[in-house]
Amino acid sequence: MNIVVLVKQVPDSGAERSLAGDGWSVDRSGGTNVINEMDEYAIEEALRLKDETGAQVTLLTVGPDHAVDSIRKALSMGPDAAVHVSDEAVAGSDALGTAKVIAAALGTLEYDLILSGAESTDGGVQVLPHLLAELLDIAALTGARKVTVEDGGLLVERQTEDGYEVLRASGKAIVSVWDTINTPRYPSLKGIMAAKRKPVTTLTLADLGVDAATVGRSGAATTVLSAEPRPARGAGVKVADNGDGGDQLVAYLTAEKFV
């Protein structure tokens, strides 16, 4: 079995994030870029299936040159190889543009199963797996909390708000996963050393035969109308307790939809 895991390098959600000079996109030039957290669960799931079935695991990422740092880190967890699509013209792509590039890159790879995180911590639109399934004409089994390989197919439990749904697919499929599915392994020293020797293929849009005009900011089907930096933290609300402190707290928490 050949598994491709979609991996995205994102700004560290635990660190300070800022808007780039254009005023509407995320600044990705800083040093605090990490593997999108949910993608680590997708990698772990692929490695679990690799341990179980001997599958080949290939990582696929679209991103600037420094995304290779995240690729090496992800490879040190255990995948076999990686493909990195890096092209200036991709910058500013919306989800559809990115999906077109990924679909073209997948065309250069053998795969039976595509795994991805259910969402990224920077864009967070959660549509990429669905767009890819449409472009590639394969099954989309999204939001998985459990994946089982059966004879000639896949069995997936999809996490819902109040339980789970059981999905089955035969043939090629894309499965996106939530962080309830497993506990990602740590890389190891051996993995770090081995990662240095694993093949990372770098491709451009020209290599993939993708017309640069159909992706990037100009080719985007959606438009960001405005973006604002997060407002500075306010002073907060002080509740004076004159016997009704509890009620005031409940009222506040209810109004803010915390309870």
Add this chain to the structure above:
Amino acid sequence: MTTDRLLPTDEAAAILDLAADIADRELAPRAEAAEENGEFPREALRTLGRAGLLGLPYPEEHGGGGQPYEVYLQVLETLAQRWLTVAEAVSVHTLACYPLAEYGAPEQRERWLPDMLGGELLGGYCLTEPAGGSDAAALTTKAVRDGGDFVISGTKAWITHAGVADFYQVFARTGGPGAAGISCVLAEAATPGINPQKPERKMGLNASPTAIIAFDDARVPTERLIGDEGTGFRIAMSALDAGRLGIAACAVGLAQAACDYATAYAKDREQFGTRIIDFQGVGFMLADMATQITAARQIVLHAARLKDAGRPYSVIAAQAKLFATDMAMKVTTDAVQVLGGYGYVRDHPVERYMREAKVLQIVEGTNQIQRMVIARAMGK
């Protein structure tokens, strides 16, 4: 502040990232409660071991990481920043593996070292005795040949990992008095007659057990003699040179943790309507702390690079241990001062850091012994 490091290789950066990642997720969240309750983090050490971080400075052919001391020590510093007990455990384990790795016969190394470096086992180092640690050449624990065994009897004191270690590197007298009568034996912890006593009730590092180990005619096969008979003292001192660098790196990490905590507090805490870091009295104190940490880190790394280059490093290792641990004592004390009354209570970690720093001035050769090493070299 993030420490800007010049690392020798890309994989060194990846190893440090890995250490920080594990330390942030597995160590830091558990440190406070485990220190309070005296629970040794054995599982956390296995996690580090499985990641390959328990044998970093030893050859890859024996299951080690093949990393220079320069990298290993920065990993220790990274761990110490989150939890000193664990960093010290890694340092002591590395020390306990040193005699076999450096002085063992090839067949001994092949036989035992892979397991010792493999991450599942933990070592202890039995040199010090109740009557003294500084004058190690006077040790009295005996190892007497009897058939194919050494029969070891005596008492070792202040043994880190007593009762939790899987093997002990034991220094015992096989010959006459003085340094030339001492030999080095690698004993399995499960050997009958090796009897760890009740853990000491310490001022700090309470998650790490320290105890007397009674050797009651413990029989260890003579094939477990490391190096030639009578060379044990030289092996012990050589191991301690390397071990001192480990403790120095731990001190840098601990001090960095204290400085970071005090700085964050001073940026948040206001008096007279002003952040206290903006008062010169506090700001300058923090500036001195940061500067001393940087200086200590550079001595440690300089010593490590000399060792990695195969140059003599005994004296610089003593200087690194002396400077870094005295520095950590001062920096952690000042961190308590920056927090004022809040620094003196257990709701904040700085009082624990201060208690922990003290032991670093004592272990792996007291700082008086370090000064002696340095002064003797100067007097030659």
